[in-house]
Amino acid sequence: MDRPELADFLRRSRARLSPADVGLTGGPRRRTPGLRREEVAQLACMSVDYYTRLEQARGPRPSRQMLTTLARALRLTADERDHLFHLSGEEPPRETAGSGHVRPGLLLVLDRLHDTPAQVVSDIGDVLAQNAMSVALSGDASARPPAMRNLMRRMFTDPSAAELFPPEDREHLARASVANLRAVLASRPDDPRAAALVAELRAVSEDFARLWDEHHVALRRSDAKRFLHPVVGELTLDCEVLLSAGHDQQLIVYTARPGSRSYERLQLLRVVGLQDLTAR
Incomplete structure (x- = not known):
């Protein structure tokens, strides 16, 4: 597991999304570019603390199920999803009809x-x-x-x-x-x-x-x-x-x-x- 690269990839993926990209209301006075950490955590159904530790390169190794939900929350393409799995030390899912990755x-x-x-x-x-x-x-x-x-x-x-x-x-x-x-x-x-x-x-x-x-x-x-x-x-x-x-x-x-x-x-x-x- 490459924690520093995983943390950097998560931060950059979060920064390129706007609230409107994921069906959220932006609201006033947003200083953070892209999504907030708590918004990604909400979309991925995980705790804010767990996600924050991943972005700080000190979190535990995510499970395959957690990686799948993160890829979906961050609207990753199939190639980006595979990269996320590789950074976490996991083999990406086979690209079959039942992979479960939503485009x-x-x-x-x-x-x-x-x-x-x-x-x-x-x-x-x-x-x-x-x-x-x-x-x-x-x-x-x-x-x-x-x-x-x-x-x-x-x-x-x-x-x-x-x-x-x-x-x-x-x-x-x-x-x-x-x-x-x-x-x-x-x-x-x-x-x-x-x-x-x-x-x-x-x-x-x-x-x-x-x-x-x-x-x-x-x-x-x-x-x-x-x-x-x-x-x-x-x-x-x-x-x-x-x-x-x-x-x-x-x-x-x-x-x-x-x-x-x-x-x-x-x-x-x-x-x-x-x-x-x-x-x-």
Whole structure:
């Protein structure tokens, strides 16, 4: 681990970002060029003290998971992420469809969406990044154990996940999710992560096994989806799916039609949900 070079790289990466680049409000009287240390720590879900020690070349060796979150917080490209890993004495992740590295372009779009829920999801259902409105709508995926950040695994193994949707919609949502996963596996039959997820869910969920055996194949498309929120009530939202260049990551954006009851409730969620996040 090259602590001095790592510290210098972190400082320079932080200095070249503005608050607007990461979806934060700059506020008055900013003397620090770029982001503040506490802002990077917040984005990376680590303590300010831990991050400060890294920048002062006296911190402990970061874990691979911590390096991944730092790369995302600092909006590093794939090459810059690999450099960060090398400076920390770690082998960079293999650049595969399941690497989990969110491209800076997708994060830039996500950061600009302040008034509507949006998240970046891998093609097999791993939630990779969320904006504040997405957290307010469906909960903070980063607060769950890593395995349960996968939407497919939650849908078929966690009964509480179904509470987010009306009972009459759940079969359709499950069938569409399984059909999407089958299409992904068909396009990448040698992908061990997709194959392992299918094998796991077939073993633990009778519903998944039943739907898998129906052999429906269809990639996730734009659709309308109903949500049951415990505070603002039912919302009917249009779901737009924007694919990355390699089609292995998706930016999913939920919008409500202006003037509708769901639009009004989404505006209420923005106030209530973000107040709750601030309190926490």
